[in-house]
Amino acid sequence: MAGMNLAARYPALADLRAGARARLPRFVWEFLDSGTGAETTAARNRAALDRVQLLPRALAGEIEATTEVRFLNETFGLPVGIAPVGMSGLIWPDAEPILARAAAQAGIPYCLSTVASRTPEDLRDAVGAHGWFQLYPPRDPEIRADMLNRARAAGFGTLVLTVDVPVASRRERLQRSGLTQPPRLTPRLLAQVAMRPAWTWGMARRGMPRMRLIDDYTPATRGLSSTAHAGYLLRTAPDLGYLRWLREHWQGPLIVKGVLDPDAARLIEAEGADAIWVSNHAGRQFDGAPTAIEMLPAIRAATALPLIFDSGIEGGLDILRAFALGADMAMMGRGWHYALAALGATGPAHLAAILRADLLANMGQLGLADMTGARERLYSPV
């Protein structure tokens, strides 16, 4: 990609998404991009964000704006981080170390998934100061304690408990792509792979990705198919008692991810969590869910805890919309992976540059020196 004018060819996330689609085998694209059911929640995420209007400020004079934010006693270079994505390394070779380094470079959080293709230890040298570890809750307390110890020892200081995957969701688009359950390299998948040389070359050099952390607790299983299954066997659907256990055993910041219900937000606050992550998992879990942006005001009213927002962010303007409705931090999942698949290792830094430029351009319109003023510019709540 050297020498190419990235800003001209990929000015927005939509360009990176198109680039990713052209470079990924179909089943990988569907894994990354698809929602559940008829994908109405995924579509409504976009529509609801588009409805949020912010009032430009006239005659604000010259303002020197910063994209820095304070969140849970840390300072981030951008108001958006990298959300946990399972099997990131299947989407692009070495995705986890590349994203962890890009996050460290931009001064933003990198959240590693329990079901990533790298372990916390693999990323010890890459992760930088803002490593978060996302837990799909293991049922076995010994495995649970061991995972937490390993994450902490490898430099992941913030724990994220995901609560919106009590059961596996259906991904009909992924099934249509020909991916079998358990996954097998059928002639149909091989044909998809053969058409995407950049992806295939990278995978051939590094070997097929596996859920390495899960592997460590299921030594008898071998191969992508069995580990994917084992990932579900290990985990439970957490309840408040589970959250209480985590609060007792984790000394650092504890965040609960995947909350849409204001009543749940109150209970989570009462258990001593440090922040709530408002999300509908990008419409990948439940096609009847309200959008995360629509629930944000009610959750803001229900709790004093800091709030993270994700699900459908495509640029700096969307991040400002979320802050206007009560978010204190934002995250993106798919976007970073579109960037990786489109551009390889330089993709995430380019996306960070797009987000920064888009934030500053829109903050200028709103007369904002920093993100904290966004709430005053909300024009019409959704």
Ligand SMILES: Cc1cc2nc3c(=O)[nH]c(=O)nc-3n(C[C@H](O)[C@H](O)[C@H](O)COP(=O)(O)O)c2cc1C
């Ligand atoms: C391919 C893929 C895998 C994901 N895996 C996980 C996961 O392992 N754990 C988790 O908490 N969330 C997971 N998520 C959800 C993301 O963390 C995040 O909530 C969501 O992608 C945000 O929406 P966005 O993609 O529109 O930015 C995944 C999302 C995608 C697209």
